[in-house]
Amino acid sequence: MTSQKSLNNVNRNDFVRSLKESLLFPVIAFIVLFFTMTAPVISYVTSEDFLMQTVHNEISVFLTDTSSFYYMFAEIVPAGMVACGMLTAAKSFYYLVSKKQVNVFLSLGVKRNTMLKNRILSAVITLFTAVFVPMVIIYITNIVNFGMSAHLTRVFLYVTLMLFVCGLTGFALASMMFMVSGNIFEAAFSTIALSLTPFLAFEMIDGLSHGWLKGYIYTAKFTRLVDSFNPWTMATNLQNDYTGEDEGFVNVTKLLRPLIGSGAENYKIPEHFNVDMGFFLPVICWLVVALVVIGATFYLYNRRKAEHANSLGKFSVSRAVIGTAAFVLVAWFLVSALSGSCNLFLLFLAIVVASFIAYAVVQLVLVRKFKTAFKSFKWYGVLVAVTALCLITIGTGIFGTYNKIPDIKEVKSVSVSTNELEAFPHYINTYDNSENFVESSTEENKKMVLELFELLKNEKTVYNGEWAGEATLAIRDNDGKLKYRRFAMYREETYRKYLELVYGSDFIDAIFKNYLIDDIPDDPTNDSSGYFKKYFWQYSDSDMLLKADAPFVAIEDVDGLGEALYKDLSAMSVEQLLKNNEKPVCILASGYEGMDFLGEVPMLTESKIYPIDKEGNILYDKDYKEETAFIPAEYGLLHEYIPVYKNMTNTLEFLKTNDCITDEKQLTIKEVLYTDSFINHNLASYKFVELNADKNERTAHSYTLHYPAVETKTFEQLAYGLYHNQEIGYFIDETMTEYELLKKVYKDIGHPLKSVTDTEKAQEIFDNTVSRYMYLGDQGRFVYVVYEEGPIVCYYLPEANMNILK
């Protein structure tokens, strides 16, 4: 009989062999981590630049100098570790899917469980070492150069644990799927399917909620939830928006490359990367998931039949996993494609039919027998039932609980979006993945928001219909718990009612006060107060509307300006706020601190107008370069404009007192152009571009935009004047003037512009136009005013004033 000693030796030998077997990919990971993270840190602290510095009391570059070649690795390293874990599992358990190797390994004198234990332990050791060694070198390097710090230790622990858990999770998932796969391809497909299906399922639920759950709003919490079910992104994106949008989302890639957008003096881990349990939690969750999956691996390993090596479709689990992935992929695609365009029952039918085909194809490919494939359809039935339950849950608003209006006594404070105040930074009170909004706890506002809630939840959904508007509500209960709801408004009367409720309440005053008067809080990340004071402000007289080179004048007393604006705006009526028929006499423009616009025109050279859809999304195709397409968006973020009207006496007085206002210049109207249709510049552009889709002339409209043409809202919003004053048309014809281009665009879309050259008549039309107008249901005309001095400015002629055109 074989002695216990020899048994132990054999088990030990098997462990050593499996350790060697699992080395390859962790070694590659180690090399990559070392050369992309460790080496740059060592290189930095030994560089001449570093040695020349006199103060070394901060934690320096934890991982890498992101201005270097290694920048890109921060993005892919966590996902790379997941892949590394999966490949290590493939190497460790390939013997199970190879008929030849099964004969050798399973006839060896080692218990199956021992064999499995050895391989798992080997992978854990090699994966951990691959991460730990390069990270600990960085850690020690930091300690040696900058001293010990609790923050540094937390970052080190987090990054090490996160990368290790990425690898371990990949390894665990792939190992489990190897236990229920006949060959390497089945194992690979089922592993990828398993790792992506939960993510796709959550994406699908989100898509369903977006399209069919009334009041649903995508929040950062949901982002975290979705990402947390995806091993490929769990560590990379889980911390998105962790510290709020304003600070830029913080995620692990920023930890890996802390220098993004930072100056050279910031060679440290920013302290606001508060690596607390919020960071560790998802990693620990995935560690638990990995351990549970490893437990399942043991169970499946002991049930695995050796005769299924080198087979396909013999295991019902992998067939179900791959089938489910096909089902969910099809369902997700349909939900995305049909979102908001049909009712839930039609969607359900589409999913049932399309996923049946996908599922059947997958099963037939796997088993190649109708009879066996047919047996697998029990699982398909389960998937259909789950889908039906999901759709019913969403269709009924989670059985009526989602939009249940709380009792006013249970409400502590409320808030509502005020996007219609276009004169202000448009992200104020919009709730986009942040909690930066103004709350009011007055009884009047509580009632107003609850009434609005009732109104909006009962708004009938119009599939494929245009929205009149959109509103977001936030209701905080006495326990501090927030309820967000975002509703589309399809009917104009609902939208009007919403405007009356919100802008007729004193909530607007609270907004103005918060924005203009309140001081910047200590922690600006979770409070929108004092937004106005975060900017520096500049003044331009009305010439700004007409001349590209109009200078700005910096305003030093921002506090005073804010107070003056608050007095004027809070005194305005709803009509004046939303439908100001006045033409502004001057504008105030802002920039972020650090951007020097003084003495310069905030123009966007070479910018282009792109066709936008009804929701304001930029439409572009392959002809557009991505970086070009996003220029207008960046520009919008960097500048806010506040128009100043004649009735804003306090503001005008302030500007005069501060020597900003100079003499107004009067320009001479030469001609007025208008068309026979209610069509604005964007729609004209859009139609024009469609006409020229095959002629590579999509970028015909090229000019610099100034106030207020930058914002090009469509139906639901305000009509802005549109201003042109730049070299034009070089994509169509180098010699074509802006005037000629304008006429060409409207002519080509079948709505040629009519011309009024009689100066008196032209002036009369101009006098009846407005620069901003809420044209809900208004079928007025967009009018282009051509000045003797060159520029062309777009105004809106309301329907009520259209008689002037006769």
Added chain:
Amino acid sequence: MIEFVNVTKKFGDFTAVEDISFKVEPSSIYGLIGYNGAGKTTLLKTAAGIYRAEGGKVLLDGENTYDNDNKRRDLFYIPDDLYFPMNANVMSMAKFYADYHPDFSFKTLEKLLEVYGLDGKKKIRGFSKGMQRQAEIILALASRPKYLLLDETFDGLDPQKKEITKKLFIEYMAETEASLIISSHNLSELSDLCDNVGLINGKKLTMDCSVYDISQNYSKFRLIFDRQITENDFKDIQYKSLEIDGRVAMIIFEKNADEQRHKLNALLPMAIDEYRLTMEEVFLNEMEEKKYDITKIFE
């Protein structure tokens, strides 16, 4: 001793072998015979602990072989389909098996390499099929197992190496009191090697006896008559098989040869000769294969 106790192995709905029982004593070589696909490999893999039997069990000296690390350390299975890792040579494979077989002898390995004339440092994947099989046999014998399972082991070996291998197996068995099971469909390979043979036919073990018993149990006679004869002439005789070619008849009996000879003499043949049955003939008779008339296929 290797003992099969009512072993049944199924692959899904398909039953490969059913209720098979036999023993392989120490110091004996058991030949497992059967058509291609009869279930020989299935039985060997079950004995090696690779497959789990749906019914019954395989015992190695009284202990179940499945997931038995203790007993399987004394077992070596040479499959029909050999596995050698990329770049492996005999020496590296020897180190591999030495890790799992505590009695592995490098001294024996060297001697066997010399006997077969193989270079232990050459890549095995560069070997011919026969040489790869020799390499595996060398590794198996150097592992010094108590239980050696060999699946179609002589495939690809040249006659000289076959003879060497047979002698080595006999020598090894005698020296170590090991139990060997050799599966084959080539009966001539087993007839001078095995002590006992088992025949698998139709999922079942239809014959399990010693090679000596086979020669004793079957009798074959050639009879020459002075007249044309028909099957009708043999109607009172209980035979295993009968072939008639004009005036010549070949007849095989199972057991009671003396009694049958008496009946044959009563048919008054001109001459009567008795032969010893080869194992192949026994095998073919036992399999009762469906007889096809293949004479007209190419007309």
